[in-house]
Amino acid sequence: MIGYVTLGTNDLARAAEFYDALLSGIGGKRFMEFDSFIAWQADPSRPGLAVTLPFDGKPATAGNGTMVALMVDSQEKVQQMHATALSLGASDEGAPGPRGDGFYGGYFRDLDGNKLNFFCLT
Numbered sequence: 001m002i003g004y005v006t007l008g009t010n011d012l013a014r015a016a017e018f019y020d021a022l023l024s025g026i027g028g029k030r031f032m033e034f035d036s037f038i039a040w041q042a043d044p045s046r047p048g049l050a051v052t053l054p055f056d057g058k059p060a061t062a063g064n065g066t067m068v069a070l071m072v073d074s075q076e077k078v079q080q081m082h083a084t085a086l087s088l089g090a091s092d093e094g095a096p097g098p099r100g101d102g103f104y105g106g107y108f109r110d111l112d113g114n115k116l117n118f119f120c121l122t
Contacts, residue, residue, distance in 0.1 A: 005050070008060025008062075010112060018088050018089065022081070025080065029041065036053040062109070067116065068116045068117075069117050069118075070117065072118050079096045082095070090110055090111065
């Protein structure tokens with residue numbers, strides 16, 4: 001159902017550098033790019049992730065309670081991608097670990113304060 005998720009940024013070049021480095025760890029590559037918008041996908045049949053300067057010209061802000069969850073295939077990949085995010089300047093919002101039966105996730109905020117996680121089903 002979800003085609004892609006878009007996150008706001010106030011610095012497109014900085015966000016692009018962060019997501020180029022981060023998403024390469026799961027095969028993500030840019031598939032659409034404009035002056036104010038960049039989108040990545042790992043597989044054309046799966047949802048993508050985009051960052052944009054807000055259309056209305058106002059500052060981008062992170063939504064409180066809003067989160068983007070990115071599925072990977074193993075607990076090791078969750079740990080690796082969470083560590084990569086932190087090494088790129090993201091802040092920790094919850095170390096990788098089990099969250100209830102059959103769910104394993106690691107949470108972080110990107111350089112603009114948007115909350116994301118990498119997770120797998122176990």
